[in-house]
Amino acid sequence: MHTADLLVLKIGGSLFSDKRLDRHLDPAAVRRYARIAADLHRAAPGRVVLVSGGGAYGHGAVRGLDPSEPFAALALTGANAELRWAWTVALREAGVAAFPVQFAAAAVLGPGGEARLSGESVARLLAAGVLPVLSGDCLPDGSGRLHVVGSDRVPGALTALAPGATRIVMLTDVDGVMDGDTVVPRLTPDGAGAGLRALRETPRWDTTGGMAGKLAAALGHSRKGAECVILNGARIGADPAFLLDPVEKWPGNVPRTVVTADGPVPENVD
Numbered sequence: 001m002h003t004a005d006l007l008v009l010k011i012g013g014s015l016f017s018d019k020r021l022d023r024h025l026d027p028a029a030v031r032r033y034a035r036i037a038a039d040l041h042r043a044a045p046g047r048v049v050l051v052s053g054g055g056a057y058g059h060g061a062v063r064g065l066d067p068s069e070p071f072a073a074l075a076l077t078g079a080n081a082e083l084r085w086a087w088t089v090a091l092r093e094a095g096v097a098a099f100p101v102q103f104a105a106a107a108v109l110g111p112g113g114e115a116r117l118s119g120e121s122v123a124r125l126l127a128a129g130v131l132p133v134l135s136g137d138c139l140p141d142g143s144g145r146l147h148v149v150g151s152d153r154v155p156g157a158l159t160a161l162a163p164g165a166t167r168i169v170m171l172t173d174v175d176g177v178m179d180g181d182t183v184v185p186r187l188t189p190d191g192a193g194a195g196l197r198a199l200r201e202t203p204r205w206d207t208t209g210g211m212a213g214k215l216a217a218a219l220g221h222s223r224k225g226a227e228c229v230i231l232n233g234a235r236i237g238a239d240p241a242f243l244l245d246p247v248e249k250w251p252g253n254v255p256r257t258v259v260t261a262d263g264p265v266p267e268n269v270d
C-alpha cells in the first residue's frame with residue numbers, strides 16, 4: 001500500500017503500563033506517546049485514530065472472569081474509560097482536540113462475533129478534525145452476554161472508515177514478530193505458519209494472547225484490506241511523521257513486521 005487514508009495508531013499497554021499490576025500507568029510514557037499521537041494528528045488531521053492498549057487497566061479488569069457470569073466483563077468498560085481519559089488529558093495538554101470514544105457505543109458485534117462500526121460517531125469526529133481516542137471494551141451479543149474485544153481487535157472495525165486504505169501501526173515493546181533473534185519482515189494470511197510457530201508462550205498475566213493474539217488480529221485486519229505494521233514504540237525518534245509514509249520509505253533502521261494480504265515484500269529505498 002502506498003498511501004493510507006487512515007492511520008490507526010495502537011499503543012501497546014506494555015509501553016506505558018506494568019500489566020502485572022492493577023490500574024498502573026507510567027505518566028511520563030503516556031506523555032511521550034501522546035506527543036507522538038499529537039504530532040501525527042497535526043500532520044494528518046482527521047486521518048488519525050488512537051487506540052490505547054489495555055495495560056494494567058484492561059488486563060487487570062478481565063483477569064479471572066467467571067465464564068458462567070454473562071455480565072462479568074463489565075468492569076472492563078469502567079477501567080478502560082479511565083484509561084481513555086488519561087490519554088485524552090495528555091493529548092489536550094499536547095494541544096490536540098482529542099475525544100474519548102467508548103467502543104461499545106460506536107460498534108456492535110456481528111453474527112460471527114466480529115465487531116463493526118454501527119454509527120457515524122467516529123467518522124464525524126474525523127471529519128471535524130478531532131482525534132478519536134479508543135480502547136478495548138466489552139460488547140453485548142444478542143442475548144446480552146458481554147464479550148471482551150481487546151484493543152488489538154478494535155482497528156478491524158475502523159477499516160470500514162477507509163476501505164482498502166487503512167494502515168494500522170501497532171506499537172509494542174518488541175521489534176515485531178520475532179523468529180528467534182530475527183524480526184519476521186512480512187506475514188500474510190496464507191503464509192503465517194512460520195511466524196505463528198515462532199511465538200513463545202504468553203505470560204499468565206496477559207489476557208489477550210500477547211504477540212500471538214496481536215498477530216491473529218493483524219492477520220484478520222489484513223484480510224479486510226488493511227496494512228498492519230508491528231514495531232517497537234521505543235524505536236520512534238523525535239519525528240514520528242514517517243509512520244504516515246509508505247512503509248517502503250520508512251527509515252531502514254526501524255525494524256518491523258508488515259502484515260498484509262498481498263503485494264511485494266516492502267524494501268527500503270533510503
Ligand SMILES: Nc1ncnc2c1ncn2[C@@H]1O[C@H](COP(=O)(O)OP(=O)(O)OP(=O)(O)O)[C@@H](O)[C@H]1O
Nearest residue numbers: 012013014053054055172177178198199200210211
Ligand atoms: N515470537 C514473538 N515475537 C515477538 N513477541 C513475542 C513473541 N512471542 C511472545 N512475545 C511476547 O509478546 C509481547 C508483546 O505483546 P503484548 O500483548 O505483551 O504487548 P502489547 O500489545 O504492547 O500490550 P497490551 O496487550 O497491553 O496492549 C512481547 O513483549 C513478547 O514478550
Ligand SMILES: [Mg+2]
Nearest residue numbers: 208210211214
Ligand atoms: Mg497485547
